[in-house]
Amino acid sequence: MFKKVLIANRGEIAVRIIRACRELGIATVAVYSEVDRNALHVRYADEAYSIGPAPSRESYLRIDKILDVARKTESDAIHPGYGFLAEREEFAAACEEAGIAYIGPKPSAIAAMGDKAVARATVTKAGVPVVPGTEAEGSLRDEEIIAIAPQIGFPVLIKATAGGGGKGMREVIRPEDLSGALAAARREAEAAFGDGNVYLEKLVTGARHIEFQILADTHGNVIHLGERECSLQRRHQKVLEESPSPFVDPHPELRARMGEVACKAAAAVDYVNAGTIEFLVDKEQSFYFLEMNTRLQVEHPVTEAVTGVDIVKEQIRIARGRKLRYTQEDVSLNGWAVECRINAEDPYNNFLPSTGQIKSTILPTGPGVRVDTGVYAGFEVSPYYDSLISKLICWGEGRGEAILRMRRALEEYRIVGVKTTIPFHQTIMNSHRFIAGHFDTRFIEERFEMDEDRELRPEIAAILATLVAHRESQMAAQIVQRGERDTSNWKWVGRYERMHR
């Protein structure tokens, strides 16, 4: 086994990886930026090294500095987590060159799946269905795209070739809007990725976003750990995930078919380690390959909850060259798990990020509850990194129990100091459509209101506000009277002690 692993990340995922290493008896090395000196991953790791100022490009994205720390500490391996350097081919290659194991796929697999056009061409060759589009044509000019569009059929989606996270993405319903939308998408893609190339894809309506977790070892074994339902998104960002999917679960043959295709897609790029194949699924159960994430996913805990597999520990074993400990037949889904992403954002104010010090926090606990977080009372949430501060995962025997448990856990969770998306998740957990499993990727943006279906207690709210207002006016009156001691505290203590001698 490895003796020491460096974690090239921060926040909850760095903490998650440290935990796996601890359980395996592996020493850990944290790296941190100047504003993260007091972060939980620095406190939990065995060693910690500062790698530069707060902006990511000067710290968490500095391959040279991270490798320097790895060499200095004689780390055997590096875990990239997600985000930052996790899907950078050059980082995986640099680790390899430095003789340090990269806990993830080979640089060639990252490259093949990282360029979406190449990815789609590769999996198509392996017989994996993709959404009809211009991906295989390479970089087309606007006139060429406009000429091809009618063959694909409107509505269409413009996507950035180098894209991700919804940037450079545009939906086009009417043919006459295409040329304007292309220009806007290219501008956005150019600004975000330094690459203005875009492609066209058929817009699958009523689509669900369902992904398969796969594990592949260096001995040619590839298995999947079932699916995750990720249709609940806001601005193309996932907000809540569950496993299994309420859409796939009643159809075991669909799961088997999709799982097989997912393994095939991974094998097409000689994939090793943990990865995720994302599919779009329409109402007729037709599914299309969307992309592959060549890293650990934010939402991996829901899969861990229903399969009992510790994915991060499995990643480390695979990187060490061990054989998978499971065959496909060993994997079965037990019960149901839901994950809510708790972001430092104000759901009542257009999800504006909220920064500041966490004054106090009470974590939900009890049966079936897991919290993965990187913050604690006293920690400063800075504006430099993404707003995910915690993940709340609840397991239940069935979907109903998992949802009721999540409602209970959200009610227990207290975070004071920054605004969070907890009330947003409470509203989802009460939504009839969510409970019935009737939702697609448009649900939150088109058919969801923060104040639907809630039991209202206006009188209690009025009493609370009045009591606080009353308390504040009383306190304001007292502050005027509160004088400082007329003498120094040292003198005062001296007098006090003499008096009590």
Place this chain on the structure above:
Amino acid sequence: MKYATTLNDKTYIIEINDDRHIVVDGVEYAIDFASLAGQSLYSLLLDNESYESFVEEREEAWQVLLRGVLYEVRVADEREERLRKASGGLAVSGGEFSLKAPMPGLVVAVPVAEGQTVVKGDNLIILESMKMQNELKAPRDGTVSRVRVKAGDSVEHNQVLATMA
């Protein structure tokens, strides 16, 4: 002390005379009210029914987050209420508005210029924070009187970015 507390167009007359009792529209309740964690989080036992809530003041109103629902509540003591009635309840909608940065961040774009007229909901400033681009919008119709930042500027929390007349 008597308060007129308004929420969703309904006004409650609430009387607080000591720490243990409250009278709401003539009905008396026993209360035990405590602040938790130093600020904004409160625990209320109202005739022994237990409630926990975040209560914060924002722009002249109290925001009460209770069991996953946000309420906006206005609280006026008797004196304020009398003054308000005496002034005929005139709502002031004009005046200068200063757009302040809701969080520290980087100005990505300023889609408006000084002197430009804008309508409610127009983007005034695009501010990047936590890897997201946030659109800061005009709260009402008006004219942009002053733009104090440009694209590329780093701004602090509560820094004035632009003003509207």
